[in-house]
Amino acid sequence: MALHRTTLFLALVLLAAPAAANVQQRPSxxxxxxxxxTxxxxxxxxxxxxxxxDLSAEGNAEASFILATLYRDGRGVRQDERLAFDLTKQAAEAGHLDAQYSLGNLLLDGRGTEPDVTAGRTWIATAAAEGHALxxxxxxxxxxALVAEKEAEHSSAEAVEETEREVSEIASNLGWTLLIEAARRGEDEVTExxxxEGAEIDGADNQGRTALMHAAETGQITATVALVxxxxxxxxxxxxxxxxxALAAQAGHYTVVWHLLQHxxxxxxxxADGTRPLGHALGAGQTRVxxxxxxxxxxxxxxxLRMDLLMTAAQSGGPEILxxxxxxxxxxxxxxxxxxGALWHAAAAGNRPAASFLLETGVAIDQADQTGETALHAALRFEQTATARMLLKAGADVNAATASGNTAMMIAARQGNADAVQSLLDAGAExxxxxxxRNSALMLAAQADAREVVGMLIDAGADxxxxxxxxxRARDLALAAGNPVVVALLD
Known part of the structure; x- marks a missing residue:
């Protein structure tokens, strides 16, 4: 079934007309x-x-979805199923119906991620609710299939005995009761x-976790309902x-969270750290929750709390949260x-959709922190090259310097980040x-043995x-650092 679905998805993507996009687009x-x-x-x-x-980095869900299929099949890019999964998820969370359906199948099959039947079914149900026929x-x-599986389960007495045999060693080490083990496994008949039989419903293990906590953390909705x-x-x-x-929110179990809130x-x-369930969801990137x-x-x-909420959303949340x-x-x-500001945190975390949304709302692109570091500096310092490229396209000051005088070019040169250096050169960096x-980018690259960057800077006219x-001089620094190849480039 997995192969059939994958073929179907690719056919839909390759043959669909632009009108099939699930999101409205600007004319450009x-x-x-x-x-x-085309x-x-x-x-x-x-x-x-x-x-x-580029379109995906700007938050275009249709582009993210199509790009995911290219990475999944290695067409025009190196095959990367994990990245394909992440791009599909990005599009799905933005409301793209085909992506939601595709994400559900990827979770069911464990392609690019660990298999998660519950999450897969949830995404498929989400797409179905919006009218997706497949x-x-x-x-x-x-x-x-779920009904058939339930019909094939053991009788309650047999299942309890089996769970009791299996849980004995675990319970001795972790303090898990039979109820905890049944709840976290999703053995609904055993739980009920x-x-x-009068099991202690709020009995806790060595970590202080009850059966309800275990069921919530593992996304066992039927056990959660029964315990509540x-x-x-x-x-x-x-x-x-x-x-x-909090445990359900961090794990992204939407249905469990909804049920707990309803009750x-x-x-x-x-x-203990002052983090609320909302903070756990944001920190884990669980946008829907x-x-x-x-x-x-x-x-x-x-x-x-408002400040912490905004900065966490900028780091891990999507545009919908902001x-x-x-x-x-x-x-x-x-x-x-x-x-x-929020843009600095989004840039440092490489959260391009959030950064793009913040810029669209008028957040200052070159606002600097106490050390003079802008979002562009932060993106490069944390090696978020794609985010840095997006900021450059949005008009970030390519030559802005921190309090210690370091420019974006100096940061990228010291890291040996050739892709970033090229983007900065294209944007007009000096x-x-x-x-x-008094160190230049060439000096920093020479000292770091960043050979490719040294060559690029020389070609760009660096003194x-x-x-x-x-x-x-740059040559002196390369010689002192024991970088003979760079020394030869600088002769």
């Missing part, structure tokens, strides 16, 4: 998408991948039988202060104690600017005769 985007799709149909995959990569048919098939209906305490906390809701789980309870929690938990009167925060009255141009110690505050 539409022309670029049309060119990319290139795909003509099998000019390398050309298509280049255009789609998703609706597959959902029916999955549900029939144990509850009927039997009276489990929704707001008990484990040794780290996390509730069942009164308190969304504002923080763990975070959006659900935001409807229940928005710290309108707590400036510190948009909801904006709608709830949270300014997106807040500055933290280090002088860093090669002979110098920092507080090999400049001296730093210690009167050393």
């Amino acid at each position: 985007d539409a022309l670029r998408m049309q060119a990319a799709e 290139a795909v149909r003509q099998r000019n995959y390398t050309e298509a991948a280049a255009t789609l990569t 998703a609706a048919r597959l959902l029916t098939t999955l549900d029939r 039988a144990l509850l009927d 209906e039997a009276g489990a305490d929704l707001d008990l906390r484990d040794a780290e202060g996390r509730t069942a809701l 009164g789980a308190r969304s504002y309870l923080a763990d 975070a959006l659900l929690l935001l409807k229940h938990d928005f710290p309108a009167e707590d400036p510190e 948009d909801m925060l904006l709608q709830r009255g949270l300014p997106l141009d807040l500055i933290d104690a280090d002088g860093r 090669v002979d600017l110098r920092n507080a110690k 090999k005769g400049l001296r730093n505050q210690d009167r050393h």
